[in-house]
Amino acid sequence: MWFIVLFAILVISILLSLRYPWWRKSKSGLRVLCYHKVGIPPKPYMKDLWVSPEKFRKQVKYLIDNGWNTITFSELNEIYKEKKQELPEKTVLITFDDGYQNNYEYAYPILKELGAKGNIFLVWNTLGKANTWHNPASEPWINMCTIEQIKEMLESGVMDFGGHTLNHPHLTKIDPEAARTEITESKKKTEEALGRSLCAFAYPYGDGAYSEAMRKNVFDAGYIFDFSFKEGITAWPWEREKNPIDRLYIKGTDDITDFALHLKKGNARII
Numbered sequence: 001m002w003f004i005v006l007f008a009i010l011v012i013s014i015l016l017s018l019r020y021p022w023w024r025k026s027k028s029g030l031r032v033l034c035y036h037k038v039g040i041p042p043k044p045y046m047k048d049l050w051v052s053p054e055k056f057r058k059q060v061k062y063l064i065d066n067g068w069n070t071i072t073f074s075e076l077n078e079i080y081k082e083k084k085q086e087l088p089e090k091t092v093l094i095t096f097d098d099g100y101q102n103n104y105e106y107a108y109p110i111l112k113e114l115g116a117k118g119n120i121f122l123v124w125n126t127l128g129k130a131n132t133w134h135n136p137a138s139e140p141w142i143n144m145c146t147i148e149q150i151k152e153m154l155e156s157g158v159m160d161f162g163g164h165t166l167n168h169p170h171l172t173k174i175d176p177e178a179a180r181t182e183i184t185e186s187k188k189k190t191e192e193a194l195g196r197s198l199c200a201f202a203y204p205y206g207d208g209a210y211s212e213a214m215r216k217n218v219f220d221a222g223y224i225f226d227f228s229f230k231e232g233i234t235a236w237p238w239e240r241e242k243n244p245i246d247r248l249y250i251k252g253t254d255d256i257t258d259f260a261l262h263l264k265k266g267n268a269r270i271i
């Protein structure tokens with residue numbers, strides 16, 4: 001009998017250690033949280049991409065209570081330019097991909113209220129419209145931020161903005177010249193509308209993040225930082241010529257322990 005109990009304890013311990021991999025090595029470097037939609041998912045199978053406002057508030061509160069300093073792309077640029085070797089301890093970027101209106105409705109007021117900062121990667125041609133690059137059968141179209149909302153968030157100092165192309169294509173699967181235009185033109189148009197320069201770019205689907213030619217397009221356009229879709233903490237000082245900046249993908253199903261593990265280890269659940 002005792003053998004069965006011991007065996008059960010062993011199995012539960014293994015499962016728990018895979019679910020919450022506490023044993024991974026802690027890492028140092030730049031942490032970049034990656035969110036998409038903040039709100040209640042319209043369909044249950046979308047629960048990973050949608051983080052509820054309650055959960056988001058809890059996560060931002062965790063950052064503040066644990067001494068994390070949330071910064072903007074522009075602030076990261078200052079650190080990168082002026083003090084290349086030093087990244088203040090506990091520096092984190094909160095980023096949102098695509099520019100959904102729910103970022104304005106839910107995330108922005110929470111960040112503002114708790115005294116934190118965030119950053120949104122915009123898909124220029126979809127602003128004020130919908131996420132038309134998705135197949136509405138699998139991913140319903142929802143509203144994207146309008147230029148007025150973006151300006152309001154920018155002026156508040158709470159949100160900063162980066163580029164995420166014109167139409168959200170798979171950059172390596174379209175004509176190279178079209179890919180270049182997607183990167184360059186979206187930067188130019190957003191900068192004209194906002195009256196300030198953009199320093200950060202994220203590859204839609206992470207596609208192109210490890211292509212030398214695509215990264216060259218991004219840097220030729222004048223971007224300083226490029227962000228991948230790969231899980232991880234980026235060693236600092238950042239070796240820009242080698243790799244893009246990794247991110248920590250926060251899922252709607254993550255609990256606060258997953259969130260803490262992401263920050264500490266650069267990764268969370270295995271199962």
Ligand SMILES: [Zn+2]
Nearest residue numbers: 097098204205
């Ligand atoms: Zn995207």
